[in-house]
Amino acid sequence: MxxxxxxxxxxxxxxxxxxxxxxxxxxxxxxxxxxxxxxxxxxxxxxxxxxxxxxxxxxxxxxxxxxxxxDRGGLSRAERELGAVGSSIVNRCIYCAAVHADRYNQLTRDESAMQAVFAAGADADLEPRARAILQFAAGLAQCPPEADTAPLRAAGLDDAEMVDLVLSTALFGWANRLMHxxxxxxxxxxx
Amino acid sequence: MLDVLALAGIAEGSPLCTVLEPRAPVFELTARAHAAVVAPGEPGGLSHALRAGLAARMARLCGDEKTAALLQGAEPHEAADPAFDGGSDARATAILRHVDLLTVRPRDATRGDVQVLVAAGLDEADIVRLAELVSFMAYLLRLVAGLRALEEGR
Structure with a gap:
């Protein structure tokens, strides 16, 4: 086994x-x-x-x-993967977290952010925009979901980007519950 | 079909509506997925009435009464009340226990939780159907919560 x-x-x-x-x-x-x-x-x-x-x-x-x-436009591919990882951390879906951390690493060509996330969880000390995205995703993944968009706006995300972050994070509320x-x-x- | 934007309180012609326009196919597929989990052509061992009740129950567990009221229909199934635990019906008890677990603390789910469903008489297809219903609802409730926050935060 x-x-x-x-x-x-x-x-x-x-x-x-x-x-x-x-x-x-x-x-x-x-x-x-x-x-x-x-x-x-x-x-x-x-x-x-x-x-x-x-x-x-x-x-x-x-x-x-x-x-x-x-789909094209809105939030970058890498930042959608970050939303997926935030949800997967909260729901402890180790498989989803691995797949989407790996995609994030490939897209950004940098493994340090994911190493910090796996060590410190949603409070990982990332650069401000990534940190705001990760924390929003971790909040939305809670039950009941939490959704404070003010830190995202402060970090420079526009409406279309925030919509895509909501979608990718919510989608992993679905995927995590199947996979895990x-x-x-x-x-x-x-x- | 489920109107996700109306459920999120986004009025037609509002500024956010314009932002959402390029994502119209996503909202159409979301409505089709909702139909597939609550009213499938092949419901297996999970009736449409039970599915509607469970969807409303999950909305209530997420503190979303507006979605619960919409999804429970005119004559709510008893499962729509989170206080209902299935009583003496072992199959219903196992289903409700699993729905509550996956909705509130999915991280704690293990192989043993699937075995509880098998022991209660659910076959493989019904276990997957139930998981898809709960998982889709987790997505929908977060999508609606996020869109509401975006609309309110403008």
Whole structure:
């Protein structure tokens, strides 16, 4: 049994489902249809095959996810990833935090911010704009959600950027609850 | 279809409406996702009435009575009241426990919580359907809270 990862990391783990994924060869037409458009157009993962148990939701979820994270304009790609990380820290979704910290690192070509976030959480001492984004995301991820836009405006975000931050952070309220509650992160090199 | 902007109190023609215009496809997909989780063609073991009740319950757990009132419908399911715990119905009790856990403190969820649902008789598809409903609602409630804050903060 490969070991479960319990600490935040930017090394992307393997996600091991608690439920049996849909077997492609046995998939219903609705499931096959929902699996046509995969996240980031990668190969079909166990995660997506677990979600294929509910094809009606999956078929809307995937294009919605891609639009919120990748559509042009508004907030930068990296800062949307920062919203995703803020939510994932609060909800302790180690897998989501790793994937989106890794994307943030690639986009910014700097690993120091994510190292600070994994060490200190939402209070990490980042440069002012990143700090405002991370703290807003961590607040919105709470239950009930908190949303104070004044620090974002003070840090220079405009309305369109704040809309995209709300969207990317809220989206991870969704993603974290699937990824963290339907499976667990395990070490990649494990058998 | 769910009108997210109306729910967030953003009036047609308001300045924020103009800002949101390029994101119109996102709001349309959000409304379609809402339909998929509360009124799917294939509801499995989770009736439309139960789903509406659970959606309203989650809104209440997030302190959002306006969304709860909209989503619970004309004849609210008893699950819409967060004080209702399922009584002597073991399946309902397990579902409500899981909904409350994932809504309020998802970070504490473990493999054991999925096993509770299996023991209560939910199959794999119903467990995923329930997770999608709760998770979508977590998204919607945060989207609405964020948009309201943006509108009020202008």
């Amino acid at each position: 490969s070991h479960v990862i319990e600490e935040f990391t930017a090394q992307v783990p393997v996600w091991r489902p608690y439920l049996r994924p849909v077997v492609l060869e046995e998939a219903t037409p609705a499931q096959r249809d929902a699996l046509k458009e995969t996240p980031s157009n990668t190969k079909v993962s166990d995660y997506v095959l677990v979600l294929a148990h509910d094809p009606e939701t999956l078929s809307v979820r995937t294009p919605l996810f891609n639009r919120i994270m990748y 509650t339907l499976g667990e992160p395990v070490a990649k090199d494990a058998p």
